Amino acid sequence: MRAEVRSDKAGPFLPVIENATGQSPVLLVCEHASNALPAPWGNLGLSPDQTRAHIAWDPGALGLARGLAQRLDATLIHAPVSRLIYDCNRAPDMPGAMPIRSEVHDIPGNAAISAAERLARTxxxxxxxxxxxxxxxxxxxAQGRRPVIVTIHSFTPIYHGRPRAVEFGIIHDADPTLARSILAASPQTGLNAQLNEPYSAADDVTHTLRLHATPYGLQNAMLEIRNDLIADPQAEAAMADRLAPVLAAALHAAKAAA
Structure with missing residues (x-):
């Protein structure tokens, strides 16, 4: 049975900005930080286990992003609601913006939403x-502080029944400079790091970079961490300790190459 989607007005749901006065050029972005499913949408017909799963958010991504913001003195901006209500890393005309299916899960509350409801969520x-x-x-x-855009995501260790060996994915949009610098610095992490894995721009996962970084010619990269490696606050902090020096080294190398 499809869950009813009510048409009550909601929001606006404003992004959350942390460490707004951070002095690092890095601007950390976490589009899938939250699994909140606020009114009027409720649980979209999903079980509690489903709303805690990767389909609803990127587990560990916000904790890791906060750890990196602290270690780099970077500003962090993150989205306040679940990507099942609206995936902020998808354009309004993309099916994944309000998906009817995610991985192996049907999303009943998204199955037959009207154009008016799509507009309301947008x-x-x-x-x-x-x-x-x-x-x-x-x-x-405008302040002469051109930011470096780094988005933080997590991914599942098993996808459609197949294990993923990659632990640290580094993805770029049109400009690969920063992503390649991060990859070059990644051996110090001890992680299996790969470029444009487990996704790439060809999978339409770089909407944020394409819309906000590429038009301004800003250095950018999307970081994907396998979520079993950031499964609790201690693991998030340990991963931030690993990745902060990599980002610092990559920034230095990318600046020298520019």
Whole structure:
């Protein structure tokens, strides 16, 4: 049975900005930070286990992003609701923005939403997010502080029944400079690091970079960490300890190459 999607107005749900005065050029972005399913949408017909699973958010990504922000003195911006309500790393015309199926899970509350409901979600979640991120970037540029955009994600160790050996994925949009610098510095982490794995721009996962970094010519990369490696606060902190020096070294190398 499909869960009813109510048409009550909701939001706007504003992005959360932490360490706004951070002095690092890095601007950390976490689009899938939350699994919150607020009214009027409720649980979209999903079980509690499903709403805690990767389909609803990127487990560990926010904790890791916060750890990196602290270690780098970087500003962090993150989305406040589940990607099942609206995936802030997807454009409004993309099916994955409000998916009817994620991995092996049907999303009953997204099965037959109207154009009016799609617009309502876009106005409540995506537009405040996109405008908030753009405003943050534009303000930094106006101050002569061109930011380096780094988005933080996590991925499942098993996908459609197949184990994933990669532990640290580094993805780029049009400009590979920063991603390649991160990959070059990654051996110190001891992780199985790969470029454009387990996803790439060809999978339409770089919407944030394509919209907010590429048009301004900003250095950018998307980091994907296998979520079994950041499964609790201690693991998130340990991973932040591993990755912060890599980002610092990559920034230095990318700046020298520019």
């Amino acid at each position: 106005q409540a979640v995506y537009l405040p997010w996109a405008n908030g991120l753009h405003n943050l970037i534009a303000a930094r540029i």
